[in-house]
Amino acid sequence: EVQLLESGGDLVQPGGSLRLSCAASGFTLSNYAMSWVRQAPGKGLQWVSGISGSGDNTFSADSVRGRFTISRDNSKNILYLQMNSLRADDTAVYYCAKELSGSYPATDTFDIWGQGTMVTVSS
Amino acid sequence: QPVLTQSSSASASLGSSVKLTCTLSSVHSTYIIAWHQQQPGKAPRYLMKVESSGRYNKGSGVPDRFSGSSSGADRYLTISNLQSEDEADYYCETWDSNSQVFGGGTKLTVL
Numbered sequence A: 001e002v003q004l005l006e007s008g009g010d011l012v013q014p015g016g017s018l019r020l021s022c023a024a025s026g027f028t029l030s031n032y033a034m035s036w037v038r039q040a041p042g043k044g045l046q047w048v049s050g051i052s053g054s055g056d057n058t059f060s061a062d063s064v065r066g067r068f069t070i071s072r073d074n075s076k077n078i079l080y081l082q083m084n085s086l087r088a089d090d091t092a093v094y095y096c097a098k099e100l101s102g103s104y105p106a107t108d109t110f111d112i113w114g115q116g117t118m119v120t121v122s123s
Numbered sequence B: 001q002p003v004l005t006q007s008s009s010a011s012a013s014l015g016s017s018v019k020l021t022c023t024l025s026s027v028h029s030t031y032i033i034a035w036h037q038q039q040p041g042k043a044p045r046y047l048m049k050v051e052s053s054g055r056y057n058k059g060s061g062v063p064d065r066f067s068g069s070s071s072g073a074d075r076y077l078t079i080s081n082l083q084s085e086d087e088a089d090y091y092c093e094t095w096d097s098n099s100q101v102f103g104g105g106t107k108l109t110v111l
Helices: none
Strands: A004-009 A018-025 A032-041 A045-051 A058-060 A068-073 A079-082 A090-100 A110-113 A117-119 B004-006 B009-010 B018-024 B031-038 B045-050 B056-058 B066-071 B074-079 B088-096 B099-102 B104-109
Touching: A004 A090, A004 A110, A018 A032, A018 A117, A032 A068, A032 A079, A032 B074, A032 B099, A045 A068, A045 A079, A045 B099, A058 A068, A058 B009, A058 B104, A079 A090, A110 B031, A110 B045, B004 B088, B009 B018, B009 B074, B018 B031, B018 B088, B018 B104, B045 B066, B045 B074, B056 B066
Parallel strands: B009 B104
Antiparallel strands: A004 A018, A018 A079, A032 A045, A032 A090, A045 A058, A068 A079, A090 A110, A090 A117, B004 B018, B018 B074, B031 B045, B031 B088, B045 B056, B066 B074, B088 B099, B088 B104
C-alpha cells in the first residue's frame, strides 16, 4: 500500500526551529517529486515547498523562502522539511504529498497525501 | 502564477446532484486542474484531474458518482446521488512556474 507518514510536529516558540519528516512506503521515492502543503487552523490548503525526485531541484513559496528547506533521503525513503525562524503564522497542519507522475516538481497534481503533523508556534 | 476562484460554500440534498465550480484566471484558462476532497478532520484526498477539453481522469477508488467537466476557464466537479459522506471541503489545484496553487475551497453541506 502506498503510504506517507509525517512526524515531528510540536509546539515551538517564535524564532525557533523544527524538522518535519515524512516516511514513504509502497513506492520508489526517487521516482517522484514531493511537496509539503500546509493548512492553518480553519483555513485552506497552501503549498509550501517542492523537490525533484533526485533532490537536485527545490522550490518554495515566497512566504517561507529563506526560512524553510526541503530535502530528501531516497535511500531511507524519507522527505524532510527544516523550518527555521518560525513565526506565529506558520502555525498549521503540515502534509507531505506525492506528485502523481514525474520526478520534476510542480508538473502534476498530488495523488497521495499523508495524515499531517501539527506545528504550533507560540510563546 | 494562476489564480483559482471557488465559491466558499454550496449545499444540496441527500440523493441529489451538485456541481462545484473552479474558475481559472483568464490567461491560464487552458490549464489542467485537479480536485481534492477533505472530509472533516481528515487529510485531503485526490479525486481527479480535469483538462480544458472536459476530459477527466479519476484517482483510484473514486466512486462513479464523481465526474468532471470544463467550459472555458471553468472546471467543474459534479457529484451525483449525494451521500452524507460527501459533506466535505473541496479544493481545486493547478501547477505552473515551479509552484502549485490551490483555490480557496468550497464547503459542501449535504442537507
